[in-house]
Amino acid sequence: MPPEDSARRAHPSPDDSGPTRGLLDRLLRRSAQPTKARQASKPQHGTRVARLQRRKVIRLAVVAGVAAVVVGLLLAPGVRGVFFNRSGGGLPATVANQSSATSAYADTPAATFPIxxxxxxxxxxxxxxxxxxxxxxxxxxxxxxxxxAxxxxxxxxxxxxxxxxxxxxAPSLRPMIGxxxxxGAGALGYATRLVPGTKLASTQIRxxxxxxxxxxxxxxxxxxxxxxxxxxxxxxxxxxxxTMPGGxxxxxxxxxxxxxYQPAKVVATERGLRTGGGEWNAYNKDCGKFGQGYLTLGPLDKDGHTTAPPTAAYNPKTAPDLPGAC
Structure with missing residues (x-):
């Protein structure tokens, strides 16, 4: 089995303040009482799991003009086990071998995924x-x-x-998301970057x-x-x-x-798309590089064979906390 591991970012639900309180009261309460990162239980059976908590960024100006509330975005690690290890459809800058796409996906569920x-x-x-x-x-x-993008x-x-x-x-978020x-590993919750020098084998990301x-x-x-x-x-x-299928x-x-948010309800710099909560997991990766916020293939096994993602990893209906052991 491949060396696996997971990283997750867990956030408060958009509904975590309850529907009966005013917007300004809820935002003031959130800024005054920041959510603590959850401390998960000790991992078992050799599984190493890293979890992150990212708080939503909400900087809203009430149209009535009486208040503006800022809740900053933080990335706070909550450790479970050993911590190791996001313009329209662009094509990869470097393509090593376009014809390799079919063979790379052969005999895996991704063979029929959209491109x-x-x-x-x-x-x-x-x-x-x-x-x-x-x-x-x-x-x-x-x-x-x-x-x-x-x-x-x-x-x-x-x-x-x-x-x-x-x-x-939204313009106000850009410095914080940057x-x-x-x-480190939290970066993969926002964007996918390959280890410098790693190349896509084809443009056909599935x-x-x-x-x-x-x-x-x-x-x-x-x-x-x-x-x-x-x-x-x-x-x-x-x-x-x-080479195993998916190796x-x-x-x-x-x-x-x-x-x-409704543009009329927020100041100009707050208008636009805002990051909310989420989680992620990666398979068949290099755990050390993953901990630095990058993806690349994991090492060969002791016999010089490739490892491969488990079949369940290809299914979006599988929760992204599928256990692994890095």
Whole structure:
């Protein structure tokens, strides 16, 4: 079995303050009483799990003009076991061998997954609370663009350039998210970056999952994106003596939310897409590099064979806390 591990980012639910209190009261309470990172129980059976807590960023100005409340985004590690180890459909900057795509996915569930941005399908737009169908469509379209910039953009994947991704977010969040992207394993909760020097084996990154929209208790749109991203990578170092199906793939499962507030309710710098809660997990990876916020293939086993992601890892319906042992 492959060396596996998981990292998760857990956040307060958009509904965690209860529906009966005013927006300003809830925000003041959140800023005065920051949520503590949960301390998980000691891991068993050799499994090493790392968990992170990221608090939502909400900086809202009430239209009545009486108050502005700022709740900062923090990344606070909550340790369980040993801590080791996100412009539309861009193509990878460097393609080692385009024809390798078919063989990389052969005999794996990803062989039939949609390719690239075609696998990100926003739900049909419909009026939701105070938002018109056009508002919902605009928010989900921007969410798709943000996911593409975070998980498929060649500048992000192979060069670590976060410019396009950050440009999709509300202006006030960009410095804080930029800092979070430098925070080790927590960075993968926002964007996918390959270890410097690691190359995609083909442009055909496979994706499977869903996007849905609901209304939060602050009357904001909450957009949930639950996707499995399958990256075919070029292995560096020793040549495997045997390659298992999926042996040259890294599978990343992300469950993340974005939020969209009514523009008339917030000041100009707060308008746009806002990061919410989520969690993630990766398989068939190098655990040490994962702890630094990067993806690359895990090492060969003791017999010189590739390892491979478990079949369940390809299924978006599998919770992204599938246990592993790094």
């Amino acid at each position: 690239g941005a075609t696998g990100i399908l926003p739900p049909p737009a419909a009026k939701l609370g105070p938002f018109s169908a056009a508002d919902v469509e605009a928010a989900t379209k921007l969410t798709k663009q943000t996911l593409v 975070a998980r498929l953009d060649p500048a992000m994947l192979e060069k670590g350039d976060t410019t396009t991704y950050l440009s999709k977010l 800092s979070a992207l430098q925070n 994706i499977s999952g869903t996007m849905d929209v609901s209304l939060g208790t602050d009357q904001q749109l909450v957009i949930k994106a639950d996707y499995v991203w399958v990256y075919p990578l070029v292995r560096s170092g020793a040549t495997p003596s045997a 040259e793939l890294v599978v990343l499962h992300t469950v993340e939310t974005y939020e969209w």
